[in-house]
Amino acid sequence: MSILEIRDISKRFGGLQALDNVSFTVQQGSIKALIGPNGAGKTTLFNLVSGVLEPDSGAINFNGSPIQGLKPYQVAACGIARTFQLIRLFPRMSALENIMIGRHVHSRAGFVAGMLNLPWTCREEKEIRGKSLEIMRFLGIEGMAESEANSLAYGQQRIVELGRALACEPKLLLLDEPVAGLNMRETSEMAKLIVKIRTAGITVLLVEHDMTLVMNISDEIVVLSYGQKIAEDKPLGIQKNPEVIKVYLGEEDA
Amino acid sequence: MGHRTYASIPFFDGMQHIELLSQYLVAGITYGTIYAVVAIGFNIIYNATGIINFAQGEFVMLGGMTAVMLHTLLPLPLAILGAVIITMTVGALIEIVFIRWLTSPAVLRLTIITIGIAILIREIALALWGTGVKALPYFTGTAVTVISIGDVHISPQVLWVISISAVMVVILHFFFTYTLLGRQMRACASNRDAARLCGISAKNMVTLSFVLSAGIGALAGCVVSPITYVQYDSGTSLAIKGFTVAILGGLGNSMAAIAAGLILGILESFSIWVMPTAYKDVIAISILLLILFVRPSGIFGNVEASRLKEF
């Protein structure tokens, strides 16, 4: 069953056609990778799905319902969470608090309840905290719960950001270059985590330049170039695809 | 600005309808010209630094008040010259003391600092000159001298205001377009790092922008003081109205500021017909809020460019 359907999506920025009639689907419970040279439109596509941008034309369907044009917080409420290419943690909050924000869509306490500190909000806070710690254990980072996000190492920050997205209990997880800037060991650990996430039943759509990672863990790959889809296939098929080879000819593997 | 009503100006007695209309128009143009000059001052500094210098209105006030003070010792032209030079020095000092030495300054923070500076200048003016209103004498003739163009009677001072402001604008235009220094300033404004690589001292350009803005503000204050009087707190409402005009025309666009200034001046002037004088200032601010809410890039501004410049 396809959980995400991108249908004839186009987006133009002034003179630049960032995406040109791109279509593909993502099957539930799979890991799909979106690859392509720089400027191919991958992050633009992410921004369209997560609600930061609105497409000029085309449709984005999530679990059968259209989500194009929804605001980011509404997209999150639908069950889609994302990480960012350049880490966007909340710098002065602790790692745990960062992850607790992810629970926002699954909690209710509002202004009045918050100001009056009603008993049910205390219970809810404990629940939020508990669930967030659980996620940190799942990712193996419970040790840094109280550390300020700023003070963490880059690799740790990446994992915290992943945890924050997981806290949303998403059905679909968008990962924007999850291993950018990580060394080999960190990259393979992240790869293991992503597979663990899929095993837990969450669908993953990721943008990446690291071809080894992509080929190893993806079920399917979509290749974009200059805003157009040039291939969509299993990893082996992509490796043999002449169009893809042409596009990457002369480019170094990450 | 001074609180004289138009009725107190002698030559308004016994006017015909059309003459009243033209008086409102002339008043609107007069005030509008001053608003435009303040807006141009805003734009010069904004273009060079990206900050909104809230002390812009105080430059006008300082120019007028200092000139009046100097006039007790010097003939009028020298008093005005002295006032302009002194105000320009104040402008340079403000930049050097408060702005220059900050590394990676955030624009909003600097804007708030200029608000604080404006308050301090105002309080110093209060301490120096008290709360009284002051004015330079009319440049030519007296308060009752009148030049008649058909049925329209205007004070020669109005012509001074318009002509001096026009000359200032033309000189500025020449400066920025044809002189090396002016072009260096424009280069700095559009791309600071590239300008630095060409050997242009960005720091000095910023100081120069403050000096220029202070100078034109001071001159405007001198030339308009006979008509409107100045007092220690004249600067505040001028700053808000000047800012409104600058935004109305599109922040950074000085040619548009002239048109916008005239529009605001005339609108304000005619507003007396439909609402009590006490609410006159509300017009300008309402326009400001309206523009900010609906089209912050201004009437003539470029929407994309203003979004980029936004912070």
Place this chain on the structure above:
Amino acid sequence: MARNKYLRIAIFTACVIAIQIITSFAGKTPYLTQLTMAGYYSLVIIGLTLLMGYTGQISLGHAGFFAIGGYLSAFLTTYNLIPYKDKLVVTWLAKTGALVMRQDLYGRDILAVQPWAACILAVLVTIAIAYVIGRPVLKLKGHYLAMATLGFGTIVYKIVLGTGLLGAADGLSDIPGFRLIPGLEVSGKAALRIQNYYIAWGLVILGVTLLTNLIHSRVGRALRSIHGAEDAANAMGVNTSQYKQNIFILSAVFAAVGGVFLTHFNGGIGPSEASIMKSVRYVAIIAIGGMANLWGALSMGTVLNFLSLRGYFGSYDDAVFGFILVVIMLLAPEGLLRTDLFRDIRKRFQHKPSQEEQSP
């Protein structure tokens, strides 16, 4: 964590009581008047701290909300409705108990709105205005936001200054006391001085408690996330514009309540309460108190307002706050502007950079 946050409030309450006892003992009971007034100003300040410190939205017009609250309650409780006694609206209002017949300062009978009804109405109007203004204003950023709030404050000021019904330059006076419950009245009567001191600071303690709870709640976390990285907060499901608007409205309500109560305590209100200088004062206090620091703003605000009210700054009152604003913004503006400038300032003092300053 839970114990910690209430501990500070408990200590604060103890201080409030201690100060009252000390001043009464020392025979300086008149000081209590200024302290009470400082308390009502503190209400504005703590609300504004939440807005500026926790969501990073600057407001240079909050005195406007204070004035809206104060002027509305002043006007409603002093405007004589006897000439309109026979109108339908008035008779209906009288039936609901919203009106009261009383004697004014000169012994004349007047029919005016009852203080509780006036207070509630003033708060509701404030919420409405904050809602309408907040929507478009909060979409603006940086100096556009500052200017818009400045413009709002100036409009309120010009309106109260220029409207005869609101007393124009003289403001409104002869405001009756506000009887909260039988036995507790907000008014300037000397005999009730101590009572009013506790009403004011009781209100502040209540406000601080509510806000502290809020800061430590899910909402508070969401607010901090907005301040930390607004786009990421949005992506995590936080409706950032709704939250910013709600905080704006909440801070406006705090300011308005302060205005209502101070007006009844003083027995009057004037246009200067709406002036830009007052708004700048609030911002300067929050800046010096530490931006997101509720207690810093509260303590600094109390001290500075008390000194100002007692006249220690003389005619340099406005200059002092302007000076504070400039100095703090130059040297320690942390928190408001999302950049770690304090570290930069220290770095600046440690080694002089040989290259030009960075572009803004």
